[in-house]
Amino acid sequence: MVRSRIIPSLLLKGEILVKTVNFSDRTIYVGDPINAVRIFSELKVDELCLFDIQKRKQGLSPNFSLLGKIAKNARMPLCYGGGIRSASDAINLVNLGFEKISISYSGVQDCSVSIINDLIDKIGGQSVVITLDVVRIIENGYTLYKVRYNNKNKMELYDLDGVLLILKQHAIAEIIINDVDREGGNIGIDTELLEQALKGIDCHLTILGGAQSHSEIASLAQKYSPIGIAAASVFTFTGKHRAVLLNYIK
Amino acid sequence: MIGIIDYNFGNVSALCSTLNELDLNYKIISEPNDMENISHIIMPGVGSFDNVIQNLVSSGLSAYLCQRKDLKVLGICIGMHILGDRSEEGIMPGLGILPGTVVKLENKLRTPHLGWNSVKLPITSKLFQNVDLDDGFYFLHNYMFLSENKGNDIAFTNYGQTIVSAVSDGRIYGVQFHPEKSGVNGKTLIKNFSEL
Amino acid sequence: MVNKQIKICTNCVMDSTDPNIKFDDNGLCDHCKNYRSNIDPLLNSMADSPAKLNSLISDIQDRGRKCEYDCILGLSGGLDSSYMLHMLTTKYKLRTLVFHVDCGWNTERATSNIRKMVDVLGINLFTKVVDWEEMRDLQLSFFKSGVSYIDTPQDHAYTATMYYYAKKNNIKTIINGGNFSTEGVRNPLDWLYHGSDLKNILDIYNQHSTRKRLDKFPLSDIFFHKIYLNYFKRIKVVKPLNLIEYNKKGAILELSEKYDWMPYAEKHYESRFTKFFEGYWLPTRFGYDTRKVQYSSLILSKQLSRRDALAKLSHLSLTDTEIKIEFQYVADKLQIDTSELRHYLEMPKSIYSDYKNRAAIFGIGSKVMKILGLEKSVKR
Numbered sequence A: 001m002v003r004s005r006i007i008p009s010l011l012l013k014g015e016i017l018v019k020t021v022n023f024s025d026r027t028i029y030v031g032d033p034i035n036a037v038r039i040f041s042e043l044k045v046d047e048l049c050l051f052d053i054q055k056r057k058q059g060l061s062p063n064f065s066l067l068g069k070i071a072k073n074a075r076m077p078l079c080y081g082g083g084i085r086s087a088s089d090a091i092n093l094v095n096l097g098f099e100k101i102s103i104s105y106s107g108v109q110d111c112s113v114s115i116i117n118d119l120i121d122k123i124g125g126q127s128v129v130i131t132l133d134v135v136r137i138i139e140n141g142y143t144l145y146k147v148r149y150n151n152k153n154k155m156e157l158y159d160l161d162g163v164l165l166i167l168k169q170h171a172i173a174e175i176i177i178n179d180v181d182r183e184g185g186n187i188g189i190d191t192e193l194l195e196q197a198l199k200g201i202d203c204h205l206t207i208l209g210g211a212q213s214h215s216e217i218a219s220l221a222q223k224y225s226p227i228g229i230a231a232a233s234v235f236t237f238t239g240k241h242r243a244v245l246l247n248y249i250k
Numbered sequence B: 001m002i003g004i005i006d007y008n009f010g011n012v013s014a015l016c017s018t019l020n021e022l023d024l025n026y027k028i029i030s031e032p033n034d035m036e037n038i039s040h041i042i043m044p045g046v047g048s049f050d051n052v053i054q055n056l057v058s059s060g061l062s063a064y065l066c067q068r069k070d071l072k073v074l075g076i077c078i079g080m081h082i083l084g085d086r087s088e089e090g091i092m093p094g095l096g097i098l099p100g101t102v103v104k105l106e107n108k109l110r111t112p113h114l115g116w117n118s119v120k121l122p123i124t125s126k127l128f129q130n131v132d133l134d135d136g137f138y139f140l141h142n143y144m145f146l147s148e149n150k151g152n153d154i155a156f157t158n159y160g161q162t163i164v165s166a167v168s169d170g171r172i173y174g175v176q177f178h179p180e181k182s183g184v185n186g187k188t189l190i191k192n193f194s195e196l
Numbered sequence C: 001m002v003n004k005q006i007k008i009c010t011n012c013v014m015d016s017t018d019p020n021i022k023f024d025d026n027g028l029c030d031h032c033k034n035y036r037s038n039i040d041p042l043l044n045s046m047a048d049s050p051a052k053l054n055s056l057i058s059d060i061q062d063r064g065r066k067c068e069y070d071c072i073l074g075l076s077g078g079l080d081s082s083y084m085l086h087m088l089t090t091k092y093k094l095r096t097l098v099f100h101v102d103c104g105w106n107t108e109r110a111t112s113n114i115r116k117m118v119d120v121l122g123i124n125l126f127t128k129v130v131d132w133e134e135m136r137d138l139q140l141s142f143f144k145s146g147v148s149y150i151d152t153p154q155d156h157a158y159t160a161t162m163y164y165y166a167k168k169n170n171i172k173t174i175i176n177g178g179n180f181s182t183e184g185v186r187n188p189l190d191w192l193y194h195g196s197d198l199k200n201i202l203d204i205y206n207q208h209s210t211r212k213r214l215d216k217f218p219l220s221d222i223f224f225h226k227i228y229l230n231y232f233k234r235i236k237v238v239k240p241l242n243l244i245e246y247n248k249k250g251a252i253l254e255l256s257e258k259y260d261w262m263p264y265a266e267k268h269y270e271s272r273f274t275k276f277f278e279g280y281w282l283p284t285r286f287g288y289d290t291r292k293v294q295y296s297s298l299i300l301s302k303q304l305s306r307r308d309a310l311a312k313l314s315h316l317s318l319t320d321t322e323i324k325i326e327f328q329y330v331a332d333k334l335q336i337d338t339s340e341l342r343h344y345l346e347m348p349k350s351i352y353s354d355y356k357n358r359a360a361i362f363g364i365g366s367k368v369m370k371i372l373g374l375e376k377s378v379k380r
Helices: A033-042 A064-072 A087-095 A105-111 A115-122 A159-168 A192-199 A214-223 B012-021 B047-060 B061-067 B183-194 C029-045 C046-064 C079-091 C106-119 C130-143 C152-168 C198-208 C222-232 C248-259 C270-286 C290-300 C304-314 C321-333 C338-346 C357-373
Strands: A005-011 A016-020 A029-030 A048-052 A080-083 A100-104 A127-140 A142-151 A154-159 A174-179 A204-208 A226-231 B001-005 B026-029 B039-045 B072-076 B102-103 B112-118 B137-141 B143-147 B152-157 B162-169 B170-176 C071-074 C096-104 C124-130 C173-175 C236-240
Touching: A005 A033, A005 A204, A005 B012, A005 B102, A016 A033, A016 C046, A029 A033, A029 C124, A029 C357, A033 A048, A033 C046, A033 C106, A048 B001, A064 A087, A064 B012, A064 C321, A080 A127, A080 C248, A087 A115, A100 A115, A105 A115, A105 A142, A115 A127, A115 C046, A154 A159, A159 A192, A174 A192, A174 A226, A192 A204, B001 B012, B001 C079, B001 C173, B012 B026, B012 B183, B039 B183, B039 C222, B061 B170, B137 B162, B137 B183, B143 B162, B143 C124, B143 C270, B170 C029, B170 C321, C029 C290, C046 C173, C046 C236, C071 C152, C079 C248, C096 C152, C124 C152, C130 C152, C130 C198, C130 C321, C130 C338, C152 C198, C152 C222, C198 C357, C248 C357, C270 C290, C270 C321, C270 C338, C290 C304, C321 C338
Parallel strands: A005 A048, A005 A226, A048 A080, A080 A100, A100 A127, A127 A174, A174 A204, A204 A226, B001 B026, B001 B039, B039 B072, B072 B170, C071 C096, C071 C173, C096 C124, C173 C236
Antiparallel strands: A005 A016, A016 A029, A127 A142, A142 A154, B102 B143, B112 B137, B152 B162, B162 B170
């Protein structure tokens, strides 16, 4: 049986890595992505996710030259997301060494839902990942999970279950739930969100956002196996001063 | 020398890096003229069946590889699938150099078969020497290879059903997993292949 | 590798690739002579070291009493600084501000060693991540300059960051992991010119940079720091490893037992760039092998035999495969192709005086330090 995957997640801004909190503009400088990915490869991580946080906003394509150099040093599977607008972007990335290509729900909405089948057709469904930025709203005393779409500075919210139902019709490999509210917060992964998402999909799930510690990650990985647990802060920082020191679970 | 087939659908870069680390000489093969001095070839692959076959046919490599009965071949994932006769994933015929068909995985568990899984060998195989079988390899696929000759099945993996994770007729090898992205085990397997 | 007639010292392994080396009639070099005159006596009088050490620790604690930290230590992940951290925390129980500088070239081993130690010791580490785009530009400028000391950007960033944290936190004592046991012989200046000569660094940068913008890079003016901090802010630099029985094998064993600390193939190899620079670039381009300095130090402190040292020196410390991989890696990180990097490897050589510098002043300062007995090993 497959094991759970524990996945460091890195954010690319321009040509360097940063860490954000709650997707805000405030960023912590993490440094060179080429060396970081090499270190994680030598730490023998299960997989690694790399998201470019500017490309979609700027309307730019992925930085293929830099990504090729980054991927060269990875002996583990890689997933990349950020600025993918066409199947040819995806093909380029696969050829550079990325096993999985992620397009956000916002990206899907930008292009139209037909991009999903386009990607599946050209690179195979096993390599297509959809990332959902999830937030919470309170309605009548209930906490509801919503998928966020930044539509030209206007925020649109979609019901999570509704989005998952639509995505179920496509033979994609994986959904990554990006818990926006808990991002960088180290307050723990939301297991209710995790469970709700698992119920709504046939493909694989990875949850990202809020992880507090190696032991929490290990415990959730075991409880919900097989599942993907992704984390950024936990694998990037150490100590109360949040010193940058890349690390991984043993 | 090792030839890595470049048919525009593969992780050529990761394979090149691995071969560099192993200090093995290799060449990228785009067409039959590139095949001088090549004793082993690796067929990488992330992509869809028909697109890969189409590419091989256009380059002339499809016909060429079917003729060369002396080459040691390692097909990875889709590179393994195209060794067979046909696939449920597409409409084009495969290379047919390792009899078998490619079928979709059963829907027992979440698809695709994604992640690190262990591998079992019914009998020892030089390809898997020094590999930690429990640690296994990284899998990422929706379809799997069914050999016509079950004697060619040399490794199995469990994912809701028994998946043939490696096949071989002694000269041609196919692995369902991605050794170029399977850390130490993958590097060991590629080294073993180069020494066959 | 440079293959002229090279004369090797009969006692250590320093040789005439050090252009200023002098041999006496017995073939003994001036590095050995200096060690025997100035350093051996210190190491041989270790009997009163425990008392001196206790006194030093008390002094550090006294001076740090009103501050949040007694002292500051830079942790590169290398043996000396790791062992120093181990001693400061577990034996001397000093409240230490521990910082690490990430210049974009950390090895996984260094990162893991640091992590293991901070986890076990419960240290709240500070990390300064140097702006990578500026670092790359500065490093590329050094390659283009043709000089031998292209690792200066990393070294300088470390020193500047240390002074930054020391000033910011009003720390009175800087702990330096330097020691006679493994560093009794110093790198010749012709090999590695002063990394603290800011004038030299800036001239190299201004002449060869493409970005011409070094806003975030940690820079330190040596005059300001050595003079102002030392005499006006009364910040002292101490080297506690000189007051204990410090030997390489013993230190590695102790750290591996306590922290699962893993050693490096050679000194300074905690940085991937330094490994490339000292293991391949410097010997290949200039014929300077810093291992000769390190092994000579170990020979003089009786931790290595001359025969074993010569055997190791008969080949580069990196295999051909490693060299190929690291060469490509350095080119990729610098965003140039390997042919451009090869051009820098083969281009005409430059020396520090081809650029503006404060060598004369450094020279005077060094002589004064020696006369005052503040500096025992020769940096020349």
